[in-house]
Amino acid sequence: MRKDFVRRVPVILAVLLIAAACTGQPAEGGGETDDAQREVIVLAAASLTEVFQSLEEPFGATRSDVSLQFSFESSSTLVTQVQQGIEADVIATADEVTMGELESGGLLAGPPQVFALNELVIIVEPGNPRNVQGLPDLADPELKVVLAAEEVPAGAYAREALGSAGVEVEPVSLEEDVKAVVSKVSLGEADAGIAYVTDAQAAGSAVSTVPIPEEHNVVARYPIAVLNDAPNDNHAQAFVELVLSEEGRQALSESGFGLP
Amino acid sequence: MMLDADVRLRLGELLLEVRLKAAPGQLVVLVGPNGAGKTTLLRALAGLVPVDEGRISLNGEVLEDTSREVRVPTERRPVGMVFQNYLLFPHLSVIENVAFGLRARGVSRSEARQQGAVWLERMGLSAKADAKPRSLSGGQSQRVALARALATSPSLLLLDEPLAALDAPARAGVRRDLRRHLATFQGVRILVTHDPLEAVALADRIVVIEGGTIVQSGDVAEVTARPRSRYVAEFVGVNLFRGRGVGDSIEIDTGGALAAPDARWGDAFAVVHPHAVSIHRKEPEGSPRNVWRGTVEGCDFEGDRVRVRIQGTPSIVAEVTPPAANELDLVDGGPVWVSVKATDVVVYPA
Amino acid sequence: MTQGRARRGSVRRLPAFAFPAVLALLVLVVPLVGLIVRAPWGDLGAELAAPEVRQALVLSITTSLWATALAILFGVPLAWVLARLEFRGRALLRALIVLPMVLPPVVGGVALLLAFGRRGLIGQWLDQAFGITLPFTTTAVVIAELFVAMPFLIIAVEAALRSSERGYEEAAATLGAGRWLVFRRVTLPLIAPSLGAGAALCWARALGEFGATITFAGNLPGTTQTMPLAVYLALQSRPEGAIVLSLVLLAVSLGVLVLLRDRWFAAA
Numbered sequence: 001m002r003k004d005f006v007r008r009v010p011v012i013l014a015v016l017l018i019a020a021a022c023t024g025q026p027a028e029g030g031g032e033t034d035d036a037q038r039e040v041i042v043l044a045a046a047s048l049t050e051v052f053q054s055l056e057e058p059f060g061a062t063r064s065d066v067s068l069q070f071s072f073e074s075s076s077t078l079v080t081q082v083q084q085g086i087e088a089d090v091i092a093t094a095d096e097v098t099m100g101e102l103e104s105g106g107l108l109a110g111p112p113q114v115f116a117l118n119e120l121v122i123i124v125e126p127g128n129p130r131n132v133q134g135l136p137d138l139a140d141p142e143l144k145v146v147l148a149a150e151e152v153p154a155g156a157y158a159r160e161a162l163g164s165a166g167v168e169v170e171p172v173s174l175e176e177d178v179k180a181v182v183s184k185v186s187l188g189e190a191d192a193g194i195a196y197v198t199d200a201q202a203a204g205s206a207v208s209t210v211p212i213p214e215e216h217n218v219v220a221r222y223p224i225a226v227l228n229d230a231p232n233d234n235h236a237q238a239f240v241e242l243v244l245s246e247e248g249r250q251a252l253s254e255s256g257f258g259l260p
Numbered sequence: 261m262m263l264d265a266d267v268r269l270r271l272g273e274l275l276l277e278v279r280l281k282a283a284p285g286q287l288v289v290l291v292g293p294n295g296a297g298k299t300t301l302l303r304a305l306a307g308l309v310p311v312d313e314g315r316i317s318l319n320g321e322v323l324e325d326t327s328r329e330v331r332v333p334t335e336r337r338p339v340g341m342v343f344q345n346y347l348l349f350p351h352l353s354v355i356e357n358v359a360f361g362l363r364a365r366g367v368s369r370s371e372a373r374q375q376g377a378v379w380l381e382r383m384g385l386s387a388k389a390d391a392k393p394r395s396l397s398g399g400q401s402q403r404v405a406l407a408r409a410l411a412t413s414p415s416l417l418l419l420d421e422p423l424a425a426l427d428a429p430a431r432a433g434v435r436r437d438l439r440r441h442l443a444t445f446q447g448v449r450i451l452v453t454h455d456p457l458e459a460v461a462l463a464d465r466i467v468v469i470e471g472g473t474i475v476q477s478g479d480v481a482e483v484t485a486r487p488r489s490r491y492v493a494e495f496v497g498v499n500l501f502r503g504r505g506v507g508d509s510i511e512i513d514t515g516g517a518l519a520a521p522d523a524r525w526g527d528a529f530a531v532v533h534p535h536a537v538s539i540h541r542k543e544p545e546g547s548p549r550n551v552w553r554g555t556v557e558g559c560d561f562e563g564d565r566v567r568v569r570i571q572g573t574p575s576i577v578a579e580v581t582p583p584a585a586n587e588l589d590l591v592d593g594g595p596v597w598v599s600v601k602a603t604d605v606v607v608y609p610a
Numbered sequence: 611m612t613q614g615r616a617r618r619g620s621v622r623r624l625p626a627f628a629f630p631a632v633l634a635l636l637v638l639v640v641p642l643v644g645l646i647v648r649a650p651w652g653d654l655g656a657e658l659a660a661p662e663v664r665q666a667l668v669l670s671i672t673t674s675l676w677a678t679a680l681a682i683l684f685g686v687p688l689a690w691v692l693a694r695l696e697f698r699g700r701a702l703l704r705a706l707i708v709l710p711m712v713l714p715p716v717v718g719g720v721a722l723l724l725a726f727g728r729r730g731l732i733g734q735w736l737d738q739a740f741g742i743t744l745p746f747t748t749t750a751v752v753i754a755e756l757f758v759a760m761p762f763l764i765i766a767v768e769a770a771l772r773s774s775e776r777g778y779e780e781a782a783a784t785l786g787a788g789r790w791l792v793f794r795r796v797t798l799p800l801i802a803p804s805l806g807a808g809a810a811l812c813w814a815r816a817l818g819e820f821g822a823t824i825t826f827a828g829n830l831p832g833t834t835q836t837m838p839l840a841v842y843l844a845l846q847s848r849p850e851g852a853i854v855l856s857l858v859l860l861a862v863s864l865g866v867l868v869l870l871r872d873r874w875f876a877a878a
Binding site for chain 3: 360361412
Binding site: 074076077080083084144146149150151152171172173174175176180184187188189190 | 723727728729745746824825827828829830831834835839842843844845846847849
């Protein structure tokens with residue numbers, strides 16, 4: 001009896017493994033017709049976390065059989081995931097360069113549309129105890145400044161802004177994404193950082209902000225597009241339309257985004 | 261110049277309460293059933309288990325005195341110990357094992373090695389100096405363990421079942437060597453064993469511990485001739501009865517009586533050697549004054565003897581030769597007659 | 611007869627056990643093969659020559675070695691206490707020590723910030739009394755790695771101490787060796803193989819540490835950017851470069867582990 005069972009274990013394992021492999025493959029034939037109980041997978045830049053989550057309810061109100069599934073990462077990570085063949089319907093990034101890579105790679109169903117603008121802002125500890133007035137103050141070697149890493153859009157924009165203002169900053173850390181910049185400042189580990197207006201707003205009273213003048217600021221343009229292999233493209237298109245609609249624009253504006 | 265130990269300690273189920281004195285040059289052998297506290301006593305003397313209450317002094321030096329809160333730690337006691345499974349350090353060579361104690365006591369490396377070499381030569385193990393302990397035979401390991409313990413010149417040598425780890429054929433030779441090496445040691449020697457042969461072969465004095473207390477102590481002849489407990493009687497292989505002397509016989513507490521010329525009066529022990537017990541198929545006639553019926557409970561073969569356990573009033577063990585056992589046609593549960601000459605019943609006061 | 615049957619039985623059982631073994635091997639090895647197959651071997655030279663890569667590699671190796679050394683220095687005594695002393699709450703203490711192994715490293719990093727950060731329990735005192743702030747320093751990298759990796763060493767050493775014959779230590783004591791000498795000359799050599807294995811595990815874990823490091827120490831090339839952080843950030847902009855960096859990390863760890871195996875595990 002026992003021996004029989006032992007001999008069967010690998011067989012069971014193999015069956016499980018094969019089963020797992022099969023579900024990993026998108027059901028190509030049935031995908032179009034079997035719309036019931038489908039998820040629309042949205043890949044979005046980390047800075048869109050709050051606003052996209054707030055759109056979940058209006059989207060579901062008209063489509064009870066479809067649910068939204070978000071994956072918030074830095075834009076460059078999302079692009080890498082799409083290039084490696086992740087299964088998803090919609091992508092929204094924090095800059096046009098990363099989206100451009102997907103477009104030129106033929107991975108998009110249509111041309112990307114810019115739906116939101118974001119600006120940079122200096123974030124400091126609540127009440128601005130170190131009295132930071134603008135970008136030049138960040139050059140103070142006594143000040144612990146954190147920036148996003150150059151590899152992610154927020155970091156590239158911050159560097160652009162500092163360059164345009166002619167300020168040389170020696171950051172203590174180059175964080176992996178803009179949310180990490182905000183949390184380092186809100187935890188009091190860093191004195192100042194550069195983040196998107198929207199992230200500063202989402203952090204609430206945990207940080208104070210110091211504006212960056214228009215002439216040095218960088219406007220991040222957020223494009224959105226349906227992916228080429230979207231298994232669920234009519235619902236994916238519906239989500240893009242919601243983001244571009246008046247309702248979507250209002251939500252974006254409430255979160256601190258600029259509108260195109 | 262002696263060991264004087266008064267030890268009381270509780271360790272799990274065991275309550276050890278022992279007063280033990282031993283003189284230098286004397287080999288004291290501790291015997292007793294498993295769990296009686298023999299090894300615990302050794303460990304207490306070595307300082308490996310703390311004494312709850314009591315005093316241990318060696319050659320006038322106090323090693324432990326609970327009333328004055330004196331407790332010399334193990335490493336500062338002038339004690340050498342040979343453990344049951346020898347515990348030679350597996351990562352050190354044989355000579356490093358022997359030199360370990362000297363090195364620990366601050367002797368220089370070269371001096372310690374030199375002395376270690378002398379010890380190994382004495383033990384006939386010079387060729388094994390650089391070998392690892394795992395390549396040694398049981399007897400060789402035992403000699404290295406002994407050399408390691410003696411190399412530090414202790415005043416007290418403790419040996420915990422030094423032959424138990426050996427297989428039977430090797431024992432006789434190793435026992436002979438051990439006896440020879442122990443004879444050269446001038447301090448107090450205490451050895452634990454549960455092997456009667458070992459005790460009789462090595463002991464100057466036997467101390468019997470049962471249930472944490474000393475029940476008997478004396479020289480070998482005394483203890484074997486007059487056991488004072490069932491364990492000791494079995495240990496030395498005799499029948500022991502406890503009872504009350506009534507003139508020329510003894511009434512046994514568990515039933516029955518034995519005629520004995522010098523029984524006298526009062527509480528007494530009676531000892532009957534198994535070879536003095538005769539077995540008969542029919543009721544014997546003639547001189548034996550002690551004759552009774554019994555049934556065979558079982559037979560144990562021990563070398564060229566058969567020990568026959570007989571149930572009756574009293575129950576007794578007889579020892580016969582295999583041909584005799586064959587002739588008697590002994591079967592378990594079979595009825596037999598037992599006889600013992602009155603002069604073979606040794607009685608002594610309890 | 612019976613012997614023959616037994617032998618045939620064991621042969622027949624072999625494939626049943628070989629199958630899951632092969633599956634296990636596949637799970638472990640296929641991802642590595644994926645890395646090797648997809649690696650842009652042509653760019654290998656250029657990637658390796660990049661100063662940032664060398665910088666990250668040197669930082670990774672030095673911080674992980676520091677973490678391992680400190681883990682041995684502090685972890686072995688702690689393992690000894692756990693294995694040898696009887697006290698109340700020992701089971702709880704052991705659970706606490708294992709906790710960093712199951713804690714998501716990022717959470718570990720946050721916990722470290724709350725303890726040693728500028729506003730942390732101990733960190734604020736360090737800052738006020740000595741002007742020392744740990745986050746964003748190489749020291750913070752070592753602490754993060756120590757936090758995550760030390761349990762591996764402690765577990766290995768404690769298990770070895772528990773299973774090692776205490777009699778050897780007692781024998782050494784009867785020969786006149788005090789506690790420290792016993793520990794140095796008897797206990798330590800006896801557990802050396804396990805200590806070596808534990809240290810290797812600890813080192814490997816420290817070398818691969820990412821989450822606690824980036825959260826607690828931040829990411830600055832030359833100061834706190836270790837190889838895993840460099841790999842992660844490279845992944846953001848040029849995945850090919852990330853693969854090359856990963857291969858470098860793999861090669862170094864493989865080399866060291868193989869070397870240690872010959873040195874330390876041979877005796878075990």
